[in-house]
Amino acid sequence: MATETQPDATTRESRRSGPLVALTRRIENLGETGFAYLLLTPVFLLLGTVALYPLLRTFELSLYQNLVGIGQAEFVGVENYVNLFTGESDRWLPGSTTFLPGVSVDGNFPFVHLDGLLRSALAVTLIFTLVSVFFETLIGFGQALVLDQEFRGRGWVRAAIIIPWAIPIVIQGMIFFLMFHPDTGFLTAYLAEWGIVAPTNTLNDTASALLIVTVGDIWKTSAFMALLILAGLQSIDRGLYDVAEVAGATKWQRFKLITFPLILPTLGIAILFRTIQAMRIYGLIDSVSSCTVVPSLSCMVVETFNNQRGLSAALAFVTAAIIGIAVMGVIYQQYKSGDI
Amino acid sequence: MATDPDSESNLGPLSRWTNRIITDQDARDRLYRGLFYAITVFFLVTTLFPFYWLLVLALTPNSEILSGGWDLPFLRPQGFNPAAFQEVFQQIPFHLYVLNSFILATLTTIIVLIIASLAGYVFGRLEFPGRGLLMLGILMISYFPPAAFLLPLFDAFVGNPIVAPFINVELFTPPRLVNTPGAMVLPFSALFLPLSIFILTTFYAQIPDGLEDAARVEGTTRLGALFRVIIPLSAPGVATAAVLTFISVYNEYFFSSIMSLQNEPQEWSPLVGGILSYQTQYTTEFNLMAAAAVIGVLPVVILVIIAQEKIVSGLTAGALKE
Numbered sequence: 001m002a003t004e005t006q007p008d009a010t011t012r013e014s015r016r017s018g019p020l021v022a023l024t025r026r027i028e029n030l031g032e033t034g035f036a037y038l039l040l041t042p043v044f045l046l047l048g049t050v051a052l053y054p055l056l057r058t059f060e061l062s063l064y065q066n067l068v069g070i071g072q073a074e075f076v077g078v079e080n081y082v083n084l085f086t087g088e089s090d091r092w093l094p095g096s097t098t099f100l101p102g103v104s105v106d107g108n109f110p111f112v113h114l115d116g117l118l119r120s121a122l123a124v125t126l127i128f129t130l131v132s133v134f135f136e137t138l139i140g141f142g143q144a145l146v147l148d149q150e151f152r153g154r155g156w157v158r159a160a161i162i163i164p165w166a167i168p169i170v171i172q173g174m175i176f177f178l179m180f181h182p183d184t185g186f187l188t189a190y191l192a193e194w195g196i197v198a199p200t201n202t203l204n205d206t207a208s209a210l211l212i213v214t215v216g217d218i219w220k221t222s223a224f225m226a227l228l229i230l231a232g233l234q235s236i237d238r239g240l241y242d243v244a245e246v247a248g249a250t251k252w253q254r255f256k257l258i259t260f261p262l263i264l265p266t267l268g269i270a271i272l273f274r275t276i277q278a279m280r281i282y283g284l285i286d287s288v289s290s291c292t293v294v295p296s297l298s299c300m301v302v303e304t305f306n307n308q309r310g311l312s313a314a315l316a317f318v319t320a321a322i323i324g325i326a327v328m329g330v331i332y333q334q335y336k337s338g339d340i
Numbered sequence: 341m342a343t344d345p346d347s348e349s350n351l352g353p354l355s356r357w358t359n360r361i362i363t364d365q366d367a368r369d370r371l372y373r374g375l376f377y378a379i380t381v382f383f384l385v386t387t388l389f390p391f392y393w394l395l396v397l398a399l400t401p402n403s404e405i406l407s408g409g410w411d412l413p414f415l416r417p418q419g420f421n422p423a424a425f426q427e428v429f430q431q432i433p434f435h436l437y438v439l440n441s442f443i444l445a446t447l448t449t450i451i452v453l454i455i456a457s458l459a460g461y462v463f464g465r466l467e468f469p470g471r472g473l474l475m476l477g478i479l480m481i482s483y484f485p486p487a488a489f490l491l492p493l494f495d496a497f498v499g500n501p502i503v504a505p506f507i508n509v510e511l512f513t514p515p516r517l518v519n520t521p522g523a524m525v526l527p528f529s530a531l532f533l534p535l536s537i538f539i540l541t542t543f544y545a546q547i548p549d550g551l552e553d554a555a556r557v558e559g560t561t562r563l564g565a566l567f568r569v570i571i572p573l574s575a576p577g578v579a580t581a582a583v584l585t586f587i588s589v590y591n592e593y594f595f596s597s598i599m600s601l602q603n604e605p606q607e608w609s610p611l612v613g614g615i616l617s618y619q620t621q622y623t624t625e626f627n628l629m630a631a632a633a634v635i636g637v638l639p640v641v642i643l644v645i646i647a648q649e650k651i652v653s654g655l656t657a658g659a660l661k662e
Contacts, residue, residue, distance in 0.1 A: 028561050033468040035562065039458040040474070043533070046455060050493065050530035051481045056505035057492035146380050157380060159648050164387050166640045166651070169593040170612045174633045175390045177619070178397055184626045186410040219390065224655065231656035251372070280485040283593025287616065301487040302598065309491060316488045327483045331476070 062313035080314035093121070093300055121295045121315075124210060125322075128296065129278040132217045137271055139218065140225025147226065148233045165223040173287025176216040177203065180288075209289035216284055221277075225270055232266030233259065265333070272330045279323050297322070391637070397630035398424050405626045424631040431622060434632055436605035437614030438639075444521055444610055445589040448528040452536050452585045453578060455529075460540025460577075461570060465552070475541075482534035486594040489527065497523040497599065519607035523599040531595075532588045536581035542657045543577025544570065580654035583647045587640055611636050 030038065065076045147158050164172075182188050182202050192199035197208035236259065244254045282298035285291060291299035297319040305312040351359070360367045392415075397405060399417040410418070428434050462468075463475055496502055499516035503509065517523040547570060555565040571578075596612040603613040615636060618629045644651060 024561065024563065027563060032466055036462045036466045036468040036471075039462045042455040043459045043478070043537070046451075046526075046530055046533065047478065047481055050526050051484070051489060053502075053505070054489040054492035055481075055484065057503070058488055058490075060505045061491055142379065143383055146376070146383060149376065151376075151380075155648065157384060158652070159645050160384055161387055162648065162651060163641055163644050164390075166587050166591070166644045167637050168591040168611055168615075168640070170597075170615045171633045171637050174615055174619070174629055175394060178626060178630055178633075179390065179393060181626070183408070183624070184397065184405050186408075186415065219386070223387070227652055227655050230652075276483055280487070280594075282487070283597070283612075286593070286597065287619070298485055298487040298594070301490060305491055305494065313491055316485070316490065319485050320488045323483060323485055327480065330483075331479070 058313045058316050060313075061309055062317050064310045076310065080310045081318065084311070084314060084318065093295070093304065120206075121297050121300045122322075124294055125279055125281065125296045125319075128210065128214055128217070128281055129275055132214050132221070132278055133271060133274050135218045136222045136225045136274060137267070139222040140270075141229055141267075143222060143226035144229035144233055147230050161223050161226060163223075164220045165227075167220070169283040170287050172216055172220050173284050176212055176219075176284075177288050180208075180212050203289045204293050206293055209285075209294045213281070213284050213288055213294060216288060217278065217281070221274065225274060228270040228273070229263065229266060232263045232270075235266075236262050269330065269333055272326050272333065275326045276323055276330070279319070279326070391634075394630045394634050394637075398627055398634050400627060402625060402627045406624070421627065424627045425635065428628055428631045428635060431625070431628060432614065432617055433605050434614050434635065437609060437611050438636060440605060440608050441590055441610040442639075444524050444528070444608070445586045447521060447525045448532065448589045449582050449585045451525065451529045452533050453582055456533055456536035456540050456581060457571060457574070457578060459537045460544050460574075461566060463537065463541040464544030465547070465549075465570070478534050478537060481530075486527070486531065489530075490594075490598065493527060494518075494598070518599060518601055521608050524595055524608065524610070527595045527599070528589050528592060531592070532585050535588070536585055539581045539584070539654050539657050540574065540577050543574050543580075547573050576650075579647075580650040580657075583643065583650050584654045587643060587651070590640060 027035065027038065062080055063075060063077055065074045065079070143161050147154065147161070179185050180188050180197065180202055182200055185202075188197060188202050189199070191197045192202075197211065198205035202208045203212070240258050241254055244258060249257065280298055281296045282291075282302065285294045285296055285299055286302075291303050295303075297315065301312050301316045301319065304315065361371055362368075396415055396417045399420055399422065401419050401421045404418040463471065496514050497517040499514065501513040502511045504511055517526075551569055551573070552565050555569045556562070560568060590611065593612055596610050597616065600607060600609040600613055603609045603617050605614070615629075615632055618625065618632055622628060
């Protein structure tokens with residue numbers, strides 16, 4: 001009959017079969033929660049295998065003494081961590097120079113026995129982080145204040161300021177390698193006269209190389225700070241400035257009483273965010289100088305992971321734990337502002 | 341005027357000028373504007389000078405670089421040798437390294453966009469139990485240093501069996517991935533996925549509910565509404581995430597240098613390998629190092645100039661609204 005060969009739309013849908021249609025129908029019948037978790041499956045798969053699994057496994061490895069190629073791994077508990085801080089494992093760590101003298105209080109108090117602070121890795125990482133983030137904040141704030149003005153060519157100035165942020169780390173490293181290499185750099189001789197960097201072998205001198213790496217990082221990432229601060233500046237209600245101007249406030253008073261307090265939360269997040277990134281420093285050091293000259297925490301992990309796996313894993317987790325302190329700060333800020 | 345003309349003529353030019361600044365609104369504005377331009381020029385010079393330095397080095401013949409006779413303070417190329425830009429490709433196949441970087445970045449971007457679009461939609465538009473906790477988890481993972489993932493990933497990529505943590509059960513033996521794109525694309529995707537998820541979550545959350553509801557009332561399925569209404573509307577957000585992911589992969593150093601064992605372009609060594617081989621193999625060819633760096637930097641400079649707005653909005657959304 002004619003009515004049976006021309007069924008109406010709803011029944012036609014339900015009568016069609018095949019795996020794809022069946023699947024679609026099952027998805028449609030899922031609840032909102034089920035649907036959400038279904039769409040998140042790829043995220044779980046990717047982050048589970050490439051992030052979560054390695055994290056757990058790294059933690060497990062850090063509890064073992066594992067000399068590659070020599071028999072079965074031996075469970076040693078937290079010994080790898082303890083050895084890091086007592087100087088026992090210093091002989092495995094790269095580099096012969098310790099940047100800072102050992103902070104040995106000695107004997108009676110084993111806890112204060114920070115022999116060269118993980119062979120200076122902790123000191124190098126913290127000094128680099130503090131100095132670079134401090135100057136990046138200062139310069140970034142300045143750049144943001146410039147970009148917040150209306151003027152001709154603002155777009156071009158902004159592009160110019162962002163470009164350093166966008167260039168590959170290896171090229172950033174190459175630039176500073178070429179700028180301060182004693183054979184090519186035009187600056188090295190002058191700076192050496194002032195005693196700022198070593199006159200020869202500049203990039204193999206720990207203090208000089210650390211300074212150069214820090215300058216390189218400030219050059220590249222101030223722009224990132226500037227962008228975050230600029231976003232904060234532009235979210236400030238312009239009406240406030242008009243009110244202040246009518247009330248007779250000077251430019252400085254307007255900055256001190258309106259801009260600064262309102263930008264402070266953004267500034268806090270930006271600083272924590274940069275701190276987290278700065279503590280991972282590896283590539284710039286590897287390409288400007290070398291990991292044995294300027295040992296950062298990540299450097300130590302890379303330098304030891306081939307033959308001292310337990311130690312390397314412990315180092316990775318110490319790095320993660322130190323970064324974790326800053327992360328807690330970020331999460332607390334976000335939690336307070338109600339974003340999560 | 342606050343001071344009478346007689347006493348003003350006794351003052352030096354500096355004090356006269358200071359007086360004018362204090363009393364005269366116009367003069368003060370001119371001073372502010374002058375200072376503003378001075379600061380702007382200062383920032384421009386400090387950010388762009390290193391690139392000029394690369395160009396100077398690339399164009400100067402290497403013998404001149406080694407003799408080191410720069411005329412300061414106006415640094416300029418000593419001689420003119422554009423052949424360095426050709427020689428870069430003759431010493432090592434530099435273009436292959438750059439091509440590898442492009443392929444790796446494109447592959448990663450595609451994977452990240454597909455996964456992050458779905459996740460961004462879920463986090464931005466659906467309410468379900470565990471949403472806050474999951475976002476927090478993704479945020480936390482994104483803050484771990486790459487070094488914390490290195491050991492097990494390297495183990496797995498050289499073809500050692502995957503062992504379930506803490507229970508010591510061998511699960512399976514993965515294929516040997518080192519020296520293939522997989523060994524880099526996988527960690528890159530995990531590394532840069534969180535940023536894209538947060539950018540897209542913000543974008544999807546801004547799309548009005550009414551549009552999706554209208555599509556559903558019209559009889560479109562839930563998946564249909566997602567693909568026909570929501571995803572097309574989020575195109576600007578997806579483009580932002582794409583640009584940022586591409587740049588991030590092109591710039592990555594940690595896994596790029598470790599997961600490609602020999603720095604050979606046939607084994608998928610990216611830009612990092614190309615630049616570093618100049619540093620390690622041709623240790624005194626400074627003009628070639630500079631020329632290689634100039635070539636390697638060009639793609640991102642062009643991308644920044646074209647996609648400036650997207651980069652700015654994406655970075656601020658990713659960092660501040662996570």
